[in-house]
Amino acid sequence: MEVYSEKQQIIKAVDALRDKKLTLGLVPTMGALHQGHLQLVKKALANNSKVIVSIFVNPTQFDNTEDLQKYPRTLENDVALLSTLSQTDILVYAPTVDDIYKGKTVSEEFDFDGLEFEMEGKFRHGHFDGVGTIVKRFFEIVKPDNAYFGEKDFQQLAIIKKLVEKYHIPVNIVGCKIHREANGLAMSSRNTRLKAEYKKAAPYIYKTLTEAKKHFGTKSANKVSEWVEKQFSKHDLLELEYFIIADTKTLKPVKRKSNNKTYRAFIAVYADDIRLIDNIALN
DSSP states (O other), X not given: OEXXXXXXXXXXXXXXXXXXXXXXXXXXXXXXXXXXXXXXXXXXXXXXXXXXXXXOOOGGGOSOHHHHHHXXXXXXXXXHHHHTTOSSSEEEEOOOHHHHHTTOOOOOOOOOTTGGGSTHHHHSTTHHHHHXXXXXXXXXXXXXXXXXXXXXXXXXXXXXHHHHHXXXXXXXXXXXXXXXXXXXXXXXXXXXXXXXXXHHHTTHHHHHHHHHHHHHTTSOHHHHHHHHHHHHHTOSSEEEEEEEEEETTTOOBOSXXXXXXXXXXXXXXXXXXXXXXXXXXXX
């Protein structure tokens, strides 16, 4: 499997594939790959001639320096895991910070029509400018036909679709369903950092989401939110940061339910110092 660490290398490789009229899929990741990532790669392999997996811990999307420093970096293991899917049809682009930012590690500023100010945007200042910056640069470097993102980061997925729309980037964005562990916990690279007792407790997040979905059938969004907050207030290990029921198009919190709109519940929870997010479709 070819692993490229420099932009010019991957551009040269992509140009060679383009000359052969091959279709290219892109799966952007921050590494510490797990089965959730592999599902994205499998889908990309099924729909494209070749797949480029980027592995890059992007500093501009972290608002917490300690979180950036502690984020797992496991390139050798990641490449070995990808090799189990294909030795020939996957290319890895694992650049350095300098290769991407050329000594100026700052975000571009974006207007995502207000999507960036909801949920995660309220708690992670500048996060989506960082996401937009790195994804736009990968699109410019790789020029993929299709790019694959998981629905666990549903807000990020919506923002990337908006990025493509507003900047007229010729790439098809494919959202992929959340991949879960057997106990329901949404797969995340951060799960590897959970201490044993917190890993045991963490499935409570998804259990609460599924119960909230049942309640949403008969109760108002406010009543469901109050119920969720009450459940976490009684939990010894998990601390609720937010629970929001939002319109899937605007991501704005719902005030009154409407039959012609679709809704999703979003949650962020601290398990010790590890921040976990999840979401679920409600209708």
